[in-house]
Amino acid sequence: xxxxxxxxxxxxxxxxxxxxxxxxxxxxxxxxxxxxxxxxxxxxxxxxxxxxxxxxxxxxxxxxxxxxxxxxxxxxxxxxxxxxxxxxxxxxxxxxxxxxxxxxxxxxxxxxxxxxxxxxxxxxxxxxxxxxxxxxxxxxxxxxxxxxxxxxxxxxxxxxxxxxxxxxxxxxxxxxxxxxxxxxxxxxxxxxxxxxxxxxxxxxxxxxxxxxxxxxxxxxxxxxxxxxxxxxxxxxxxxxxxxxxxxxxxxxxxxxxxxxxxxxxxxxxxxxxxxxxxxxxxxxxxxxxxxxxxxxxxxxxxxxxxxxxxxxxxxxxxxxxxxxxxxxxxxxxxxxxxxxxxxxxxxxxxxxxxxxxxxxxxxxxxxxxxxxxxxxxxxxxxxxxxxxxxxxxxxxxxxxxxxxxxxxxxxxxxxxxxxxxxxxxxxxxxxxxxxxxxxxxxxxxxxxxxxxxxxxxxxxxxxxxxxxxxxxxxxxxxxxxx
Numbered sequence: 136x137x138x139x140x141x142x143x144x145x146x147x148x149x150x151x152x153x154x155x156x157x158x159x160x161x162x163x164x165x166x167x168x169x170x171x172x173x174x175x176x177x178x179x180x181x182x183x184x185x186x187x188x189x190x191x192x193x194x195x196x197x198x199x200x201x202x203x204x205x206x207x208x209x210x211x212x213x214x215x216x217x218x219x220x221x222x223x224x225x226x227x228x229x230x231x232x233x234x235x236x237x238x239x240x241x242x243x244x245x246x247x248x249x250x251x252x253x254x255x256x257x258x259x260x261x262x263x264x265x266x267x268x269x270x271x272x273x274x275x276x277x278x279x280x281x282x283x284x285x286x287x288x289x290x291x292x293x294x295x296x297x298x299x300x301x302x303x304x305x306x307x308x309x310x311x312x313x314x315x316x317x318x319x320x321x322x323x324x325x326x327x328x329x330x331x332x333x334x335x336x337x338x339x340x341x342x343x344x345x346x347x348x349x350x351x352x353x354x355x356x357x358x359x360x361x362x363x364x365x366x367x368x369x370x371x372x373x374x375x376x377x378x379x380x381x382x383x384x385x386x387x388x389x390x391x392x393x394x395x396x397x398x399x400x401x402x403x404x405x406x407x408x409x410x411x412x413x414x415x416x417x418x419x420x421x422x423x424x425x426x427x428x429x430x431x432x433x434x435x436x437x438x439x440x441x442x443x444x445x446x447x448x449x450x451x452x453x454x455x456x457x458x459x460x461x462x463x464x465x466x467x468x469x470x471x472x473x474x475x476x477x478x479x480x481x482x483x484x485x486x487x488x489x490x491x492x493x494x495x496x497x498x499x500x501x502x503x504x505x506x507x508x509x510x511x512x513x514x515x516x517x518x519x520x521x522x523x524x525x526x527x528x529x530x531x532x533x534x535x536x537x538x539x540x541x542x543x544x545x546x547x548x549x550x551x552x553x554x555x556x557x558x559x560x561x562x563x564x565x566x567x568x569x570x571x572x573x574x575x576x577x578x579x580x581x582x583x584x585x586x587x588x589x590x591x592x593x594x595x596x597x598x599x600x601x602x603x604x605x606x607x608x609x610x611x612x613x614x615x616x617x
Contacts (some may be wrong), residue, residue, distance in 0.1 A: 168202045168255050171274065176247035184217055184244075217244070230254070230376060230393030233385050243383065250379055250556060256399070258376050261368050264466050265399075268473050275481045280334070285366035288327055292320030311448055312495040349401040356402075362471045367466045369403055374459030381454040388415045389535055406433050420446050458475055553612045555579050563612075565605035569594035576605050589615065 177187035186210060192204040210220040218236035221227050227235075237400050239248030245415045295315075319326060342351035356362045376397055381392035391411040398404055406427060413423035421443040424430045430439065436456060445454035452614055511521050555563055562580050566573035569591040579585070579597070588596030 158560070163549045166195060166197055167251060169194075170200075170204070171248055171255060175252055176244050179245035189290060215593065226433045227233065227251075229396045230380060230385075230390070233380065233389055233393055234383055246566070247383060250383060254376065254379060258372070260463075261330050261466075262399075264470055265364070265368060266363070268470050271474060272477050274479055275485070279485050284327055284330065287315055288319045290316075292316045300398055302464045306495070306498045308491065309498060312492070352400055352402070360469070364466065364469045364473060365400065366433070367469055367518075369398060369400060370434065371401075371459050371462040372397065372464060373434075374455040377458060378452045378455030381455065384514055403433060406430065419443075419510040420451075471541065552584050552615045553582045553587050553595055553607075554615050555581050555607070556611050556613055557581045557587075558611050563599070563600075563607055565607055567605065569596070569606045573606065580608065584615065605613055 155495055173191050173194075176182075176186050177190060178184060182190070188204055188211070192201055192208070193202060195201045203226060205221045207217075207224060211217060212222060213224075216236070218232050218239055221235055224231050231254065234247045234254075235244070236253050238244035247435045325604070340350075342348055352365075356365065373394065376394055377390050380393060385393070388411055391407055391414060395404055395407040395411060398407060406429075409427050410420075410423050413426060414420070420428070424439050424443070434492045441454060441458065442451070445451045464515075476568065558581065562578040564575050565577045565579055567576050568574075577599075585597035585599065588598050588604055590596070590609070591606075594606045595609050595612055596604055596606050597612075598604055
């Protein structure tokens with residue numbers, strides 16, 4: 136049989152494996168379960184622990200797991216008990232080590248190994264229920280973010296160019312959209328990777344980093360359906376783990392300590408730590424519950440009373456296992472209900488995003504088309520409307536001003552004049568202010584020449600007569616020196 140250390144490289148590899156115990160638990164979950172189940176059956180069949188480990192090592196595919204099993208065999212062959220070897224390998228949690236140790240001391244190793252396998256399976260089920268409840272919303276929101284960023288990066292810059300050429304008064308939603316599009320058009324290659332990096336860091340530190348994940352859990356506990364699921368999963372784990380350990384003969388304080396290490400939620404860790412210290416001081420479950428102010432928010436009052444009653448009657452472990460079975464069934468229904476509730480909520484969120492983009496695109500087009508059919512005094516549009524607009528739509532109350540080249544309109548002391556250029560429509564709007572928001576006071580026509588008055592913001596003031604003045608857009612006039 137090979138030894139644990141063949142050379143220095145194996146020794147370094149094994150050190151890394153032991154130090155990264157959390158990664159081992161996550162990445163070797165199936166092989167760990169396989170180890171416990173087969174070890175239980177082989178030991179129950181009369182095989183020695185060393186022979187059982189040798190047989191299991193042959194079937195293991197993972198190189199890391201094989202080295203751990205070799206280490207286990209090496210320690211056991213050197214006189215170390217099984218629980219001590221498992222504790223050194225760090226592939227099992229404290230409550231699992233307690234059951235194995237108790238099984239060795241009482242001669243019930245195979246039975247306790249079965250309990251360990253059952254516990255590992257239950258724990259995996261509890262974790263999978265939480266993951267399955269969160270997987271759908273996370274997937275939908277992730278796709279929504281990716282599609283939104285893609286649209287903003289590749290489509291909005293082109294829309295910004297189109298809307299900038301319309302010269303219409305844009306809605307605020309469209310202006311925001313154009314600003315985002317222009318920004319991403321210039322800095323998208325830098326901004327988008329930074330955005331996803333920051334998003335990943337926020338998610339990691341909010342939900343996964345051990346020292347700050349309580350923030351994410353606090354957020355999730357404020358969502359009614361998610362809070363209910365977390366509570367039911369924790370109560371199912373609480374009942375099964377505590378009931379199993381007590382039934383196997385593990386002391387209450389040690390069982391509560393194992394429960395403290397097994398839970399995923401910091402608020403429950405704090406509660407279990409209080410229970411452990413209170414029971415260690417000699418208090419009952421009833422006094423321990425009563426001395427914790429928020430115990431009823433973590434464990435329902437009916438469950439507390441049931442535990443207190445069963446403690447007094449001497450069948451606490453059986454009652455805890457029944458509580459676990461009850462809440463395990465409830466988690467099934469709650470998980471299904473969450474999926475049913477979250478689906479329309481997520482659809483509404485996606486719908487709001489689509490509607491926002493659609494309105495930002497449609498509103499300026501609607502404003503443009505609506506302005507073509509309104510009266511000149513009410514128009515707030517570009518100086519050159521679309522080609523289907525004809526002068527006949529101008530009411531008789533506001534007649535176009537057509538002024539030909541004449542000495543009546545050019546003073547003798549004038550040095551600059553403006554000639555109206557072709558607009559493609561045959562006329563140019565004259566407004567009362569130097570802005571597209573100004574009212575249209577008339578029209579002038581290509582070839583007409585008017586005296587220059589002033590210039591502001593790309594607009595030119597023309598003198599129509601002795602007292603009449605107006606503003607025209609500078610792209611459609613030419614300055615002529617006289």
